[in-house]
Amino acid sequence: MRFKTLSCDSLTRILILFSFFLFVLTPVTIFSESDDGFEDIDIRLYQGSTSTVYDFVLPESEFIARNFNHTHPEIQDQYASAVQKLATIHNYSFEDPLLILNPYGTVTNGLYINFGYDNEDIGVNYTITTEGNKKDHIFQRSLKNASEDSDSFESQIIGLVPGVDNHIELELVDNSNEVIDTLSFNIQMPKTSSFYPSYLSTQDGDSTRQLSDGLFYLVGTSQFNGFTYFFDNEGVLRAEIDTNSYRFDNLLFHEDYIIMANTSTQLIAMNSLGQITQYYDMPGYNMHHDFIIGQEDEVLILASLNDRKSIRREDIILSLDLNSGQIKELLDLKDVFGDYMQVTTPSYNQDGDATDLDWIHINSIEKVDEDAVLLSSRETSTIIKVSNLYDEPKVDYLIGPEPVWMGTDYSNLLLTQKGTFPLHGGQHSLNLSRTSIQSDGEYYVTFFNNNYWRYLTRPDYMGHIEEHNSRNFEPNPDELSYMYKYLIDESEGTFELVQSFPVPYSSIVSNVDPLSNGNYAINSGKANVFSEYDSKGNLIRSYHYVSGNFAYRAFKDNFTDFWFQ
Known part of the structure; x- marks a missing residue:
């Protein structure tokens, strides 16, 4: 990458600012086209703020429209170089910090802040x-310092609402939280990159329990592939993350990073500033649905063979070593x-x-433990425990419809149902x-x-089908899905339903996220609604969202020690 020469004193910065305010012409380019053929990134003053805010812009061209991928390692390197270049042209202070809107292209409404102290x-x-409409929306947090230098502060301000004017008040505080200095400014934020709405409609339930602190994040929103949305308790969009083309499926915290999906064949690690620092490829496989932290520095990934000769899918577990990047089929x-697979039937063209x-x-x-996992099989409506994974x-046991497994070598692995209750059907999102x-x-x-009952790979199945299981694929207000909580006793060989409550019906996708305060965040994907319920299953508040068909999952986290302190 070749940089145009800029001196590092404050006069240069003043001249740059003056040229912008006086002429408001072409953005100032501080580095030229990289050796690998990527287009220039222009650094310009963002015109919608009362403070000095920079943003990065790629020149408009047919090439960019067709081929630009901001998560590409070369582009990320260019972004990082641009941040570093800006950091050297001025001695920034709390009263005059370096502010960059969405510096790495990932958190589209994030605001980078850097100053010396x-x-x-x-x-x-x-x-x-x-x-x-009725009251001001207020979002308050404390920033986590991501700088490795003891004499500087570097972080990312999360919470700016797209498409509206945001007033920001910053407080510099000592270790007793006493205010040393203050800074305030306004910024008119651009709309979301995906044109997703900044506000969700909400509906309060009957529960008097408080909502848990944190941000809901909605993943896998159909027709908005590659975008993940973060909402506060009022349903206001506080962050939009833009990856390449694939839904998140899940979001994992590991050290100072979050691990997320970038494409169906790649995981990435993103730091709190929005910079992608690691890329993990899965040659020969496509991931789907879920990935979790396994052993130390390991991710377990659900996958399919990426092989035109194989028609099987969604039946493989991979191990990713986060240190070496090595992928191994477990x-x-x-x-x-x-x-069992021999009695199933494929689809035909x-x-x-x-x-x-x-x-x-x-x-x-x-x-479950260091060498055992639980798996959810939607096709068989069965929960499966696999041990000795490495x-x-x-297979240690199965929890599912007995007729599905009758006549196979696995029927003796079924746990015994303790008590009378309707068995689950087409379940998702296991939490132990x-x-x-x-x-x-x-x-x-x-x-x-x-x-929900759908058993497409056994068209000749004549076994019993639970009457309560719906056959309706599309949303139906007269039907319900449920939060289920089983007590598993392996020594007794039993499972027991200890809690359940109804939620809006969704035939596929969806999830339950048990929260640390006893509440539940629950997404009914086909119904286009996520909600928070109290520990008894009473609705606190529901949030209705936009999608082309469904959103895959919704979670909630406070993001302390990542974005916030």
Whole structure:
């Protein structure tokens, strides 16, 4: 990358600012086209702020429209170089900080802040205020300092509302949270990059319980591929993350990064500033539905073979070593369910060729211990425990409809239902929890019971079908899905329903996210609504969102020690 020469004193910065305000002409380019053929990135003054705010713009061209990918390593390097170049042209202070809108192209409404200070025991609190229809929307947080230098502060301001004027008040505080200095300015934010609305309609329920602190994040919103949206408790959009083309599926915290999907064949690690620092490719595989932290510095990934000769899909578990980037296949489910797979039937095209065999459709993975996991099979409406994952995997038990497994070699692995209750159907999103008084082999599993029956790979199936399971694929206000919580007792070989409550019906996708305060964040994907319920299952508030068909999941987290302090 070749940079145009700029001196590093404050006079240069003044001249640049003067040229902008006087002429408001072409953005100032501080580096030229890179050696690898990528287009220039222009640095310009953002015109919608009362403070000095920069943003990065790629020149408009047919090439950019067709080929630009801001998550590409070369583009990320160019962004990082531009940030570094700006940081050297002026001695920034709290009263006059370096501010850059969306410097790495990832958090589209994030605002980078950087300034020098000679005391490392300082912090920054901030308040964002925007006008609402009935009252102002206020968002308050404390920034986490991401700088590795003891004499500087570097972070990203999260919470600016797209498409409206935002008033920002910053407080410089000491380690006792006493205010040392203040700074305030306004910024008219651009609309979301995806043109997604900045406000959701909400509806309060009957619960008197408080909403948990944090941000909901909505992943896999159809017709908005590659975008993930973060909403506060009022339904105001506080962050929009833009990746390449694939839904998040999940978001994992690892050290100082979040790990997320970039494409169906690549995971990426993003730091709190929005910079992508690691790329993890999966040659030969396409991931789907879920990935979790496994052992130390490892991610377990649900995948399919990326092979035109194979019609099987959604039946493989991969291991990703986060240190080396090595991908290893841990389990192909045909190796433990081969006899069952033989009785399933693929889909065929008009020419009579087999095109697809989604014979088990694993949609969720959850860690039980260091070498055992739970899997959710939507196709068989079965929860599966697999142990000895890293050596010779074996199936420990099944929780599902007995007729599905009757006559196979696996029927003896079914746990016994304890009590009378409707069995789950087409379930998603397994969450395991334990209490300190539970014995070994005893734990809870909480999940979204879609209450939906579809068994396409066994067209000749004549077994019993639970009457309560819906056959309706499209949303139906007269039907319900459920939050289910099972108590598993491996020593007794039983499972028991200990809690359930109804939620809006969704035949596919959807999830339950148990929160630390006992509440539940629940997404009914096909119904286009996520909600927070109290520990008893009473609705606190629901949020209705826009999608082309569904959103895959919704979670909630406070993002402390990542974006916030």
